[in-house]
Amino acid sequence: xxGKLKGLVDSYGDDHVILDVQGVGYLVHCSxxxxxxxxxxxxxxxxFIEMLVREDMIRLYxxxxxxxxxxxxxxxxVQGVGSKVALNVLSTLSPAELANAVALxxxxxxxxxxxxxxxxxxxxxxxxxxxxxxxxxxxPGVAGLVAQIEDRQAPRPVADAVSALVNxxxxxxxxxxxxxxxxxxxxxxxxxxxxxxxxxKELAK
Numbered sequence: 001x002x003g004k005l006k007g008l009v010d011s012y013g014d015d016h017v018i019l020d021v022q023g024v025g026y027l028v029h030c031s032x033x034x035x036x037x038x039x040x041x042x043x044x045x046x047x048f049i050e051m052l053v054r055e056d057m058i059r060l061y062x063x064x065x066x067x068x069x070x071x072x073x074x075x076x077x078v079q080g081v082g083s084k085v086a087l088n089v090l091s092t093l094s095p096a097e098l099a100n101a102v103a104l105x106x107x108x109x110x111x112x113x114x115x116x117x118x119x120x121x122x123x124x125x126x127x128x129x130x131x132x133x134x135x136x137x138x139x140p141g142v143a144g145l146v147a148q149i150e151d152r153q154a155p156r157p158v159a160d161a162v163s164a165l166v167n168x169x170x171x172x173x174x175x176x177x178x179x180x181x182x183x184x185x186x187x188x189x190x191x192x193x194x195x196x197x198x199x200x201k202e203l204a205k
Contacts, residue, residue: 002026002049002060009041015087017062019045028062029083032091037064052083061087067095078127080120089113089124102128104176158183161195170203178202 005028007021017038018025028047030038038045047062048069061083063069068090075086092113093101101109102125111121154162158179165175182198183190190198 002051004046004048005060005062006044006046009039009043009045011041012038017045017047019047019062026060028060029087030062031068031087033094034062034064034068034090059083065095071095071098074128074131075124078120078124080123085113085115085120088115101125102131105129106172108172155188157190157192157195158188160192161199164192164196165199165203174203175199 005019005021005026007019007026010018010020010025012018012035013027015032015035016027016029017035018027020026028049030047034047047064048066050061050063050069050072052059052061061069061072063072072083072086072090075081075089076083081089089098089110093109098110100106105125107118107121107125110116110124111118116124161179161182162172162175165178166172170178178199179195181202182195185198186194
């Protein structure tokens with residue numbers, strides 16, 4: 001099995017790169033983000049490799065980081081997600097962005113990827129939620145607050161403050177993060193108006 005390749009970039013295709021390793025050209029399929037991160041033709045590059053072997057095909061998938069490779073494998077554990085859809089997701093979201101979206105239950109963010117409909121996005125978020133904390137950089141308090149709001153268990157002032165920020169045009173995740181920060185500063189007993197003021201200050205930072 002091939003786990004890693006070091007060589008010179010020979011050429012690029014729409015969804016792949018050919019890496020010249022001591023005179024042997026390996027065709028490696030990559031996400032758009034990975035292709036953009038690689039150097040120019042003739043320069044040295046390193047890719048972490050996942051090798052897919054079938055009766056009629058051997059295909060290499062390349063990643064600039066182990067985190068990206070890990071998410072590629074994790075995504076394919078979800079029903080309806082194959083290698084193509086997994087690469088589409090990683091073309092749209094970085095590993096950190098994907099981890100945060102999954103941790104926060106942000107189905108809309110995941111559904112931005114080409115070929116990922118609302119149902120598949122919902123499955124990705126639900127089935128990989130337990131896997132995200134190891135990769136995510138999001139404050140656990142924010143994830144908890146989002147879960148409370150989705151389950152309609154958040155205190156009324158908190159839910160109303162988040163709703164107010166969303167109505168002002170902020171994304172639900174941004175609004176939840178800002179109000180989570182406001183709650184930390186003002187306490188859980190703060191009224192809606194104060195949470196909104198503090199939330200707007202958080203967003204202005």
